[in-house]
Amino acid sequence: MTEKKSVALVTGASSGIGKAIAERLLADGMVVYGASRRVEMMADLKSLGAIILEMDITKEEDVARVIDQILSEHGGVDVLVNNAGFGNFGAVEDTPMEDAKYQFEVNLFGLARMTKAVLPHMRAKARGKIVNISSMAGKMYMPLGAWYHGSKHALEGWSDCLRMETAPFGIQVIIIEPGVIETEFDDSMIGPMMKRSGNTAYGGIAEKIKVASTEAYKEGNGSPASAVARTVSKAIRSRRPKTRYVVGKMARPMMFARKWLGDRTYDAIVWWWI
Numbered sequence: 001m002t003e004k005k006s007v008a009l010v011t012g013a014s015s016g017i018g019k020a021i022a023e024r025l026l027a028d029g030m031v032v033y034g035a036s037r038r039v040e041m042m043a044d045l046k047s048l049g050a051i052i053l054e055m056d057i058t059k060e061e062d063v064a065r066v067i068d069q070i071l072s073e074h075g076g077v078d079v080l081v082n083n084a085g086f087g088n089f090g091a092v093e094d095t096p097m098e099d100a101k102y103q104f105e106v107n108l109f110g111l112a113r114m115t116k117a118v119l120p121h122m123r124a125k126a127r128g129k130i131v132n133i134s135s136m137a138g139k140m141y142m143p144l145g146a147w148y149h150g151s152k153h154a155l156e157g158w159s160d161c162l163r164m165e166t167a168p169f170g171i172q173v174i175i176i177e178p179g180v181i182e183t184e185f186d187d188s189m190i191g192p193m194m195k196r197s198g199n200t201a202y203g204g205i206a207e208k209i210k211v212a213s214t215e216a217y218k219e220g221n222g223s224p225a226s227a228v229a230r231t232v233s234k235a236i237r238s239r240r241p242k243t244r245y246v247v248g249k250m251a252r253p254m255m256f257a258r259k260w261l262g263d264r265t266y267d268a269i270v271w272w273w274i
Contacts, residue, residue: 006033007074007170008236009066011057011114012084014041015052016183017133020225021081022050024233031074035066036084056082057110058102067117076121082111083133087148087189091205100147107151108158115162119171126170129236132159133228136179136251140258142270143205144193160171161245174235175244178228179251186217208274216250223248 008025011187012035019042022034026048031173034045035055053069055062068078088103089096115130122128139147143221156175163173190210197206215221229246235241246252256265 005029005031007033007070007076008076008079008081009033009035009070009077009231010057010081010083011035013045013052016185017178017181017225017228018083019045019079020229021083021232023048024226024229025079025236026050026235028080028209029234033066033070055095057114058105060113061119063113064115071121076125077118077128079129080114080118081131081133081232082114084110085133087145087185089148089189089193090145091144091200091202092146094196094200094202095147095241102209103147104151104154108154109146111155111160119166122171123169128171129174129241130166130171131174131176131232131235133176133178134159136177136246136248136255138177140266141254142209142274144202145210172241173243174241176228176232177244177246177251177255179226179246179248179254180216180222180224181228181248182217182219183225186213189213205274212274214252221249
């Protein structure tokens with residue numbers, strides 16, 4: 001008998017880290033569903049053998065439709081990679097509460113919606129892996145990033161609780177903490193940040209962060225998205241994966257500084273960097 005292939009669902013698969021993960025899992029021989037709002041940007045994944053689906057993780061009906069389709073076609077999800085997310089930057093004072101709520105709706109509640117949808121059949125099979133793409137931002141901070149960092153800090157604690165809740169049912173929860181990765185993140189971050197805070201009392205800080213971030217994310221300065229994909233692949237293939245994996249440029253030193261040097265010293269390092 002031919003061994004049944006494991007089924008993976010990757011959210012936010014239209015670009016960057018999500019697309020790289022989907023490509024890697026296809027190369028690993030898995031059945032891969034790639035989901036995103038921008039379905040037209042996943043044509044290359046489809047040509048590689050992925051099943052591409054349009055989905056907005058903030059919409060209950062979209063999530064239910066995708067999970068029902070996977071259940072019908074392949075009996076459920078064995079590996080859920082919660083990758084969809086974005087960075088909402090701007091001073092707290094300048095950011096409308098609607099924008100702040102949407103940051104959490106995508107980065108935390110949308111992810112939770114996906115997770116809740118796959119848990120029943122994972123429990124029924126007494127196995128499954130849930131991979132949450134967090135960030136070094138979940139362990140450190142910088143000015144004008146309160147809502148993004150807050151969402152990632154929340155994801156870290158949420159994932160720890162989920163890991164303990166689901167362990168008795170054979171379900172493993174894994175956190176991935178990327179550093180500076182060459183993706184669309186910098187482009188999508190700077191424009192909205194400057195629109196919100198570029199001409200306010202926080203304009204000087206915004207300009208400094210713009211310059212520092214542009215340099216950090218310049219081509220060749222960050223780590224490739226494939227580095228994260230390799231780490232996810234390693235975690236999925238492990239029978240007893242680590243609870244957290246750190247990957248990518250700047251992640252380890254920044255998280256080390258935040259953990260061990262104290263708030264004031266860390267603050268000084270960030271101000272020096274920007």
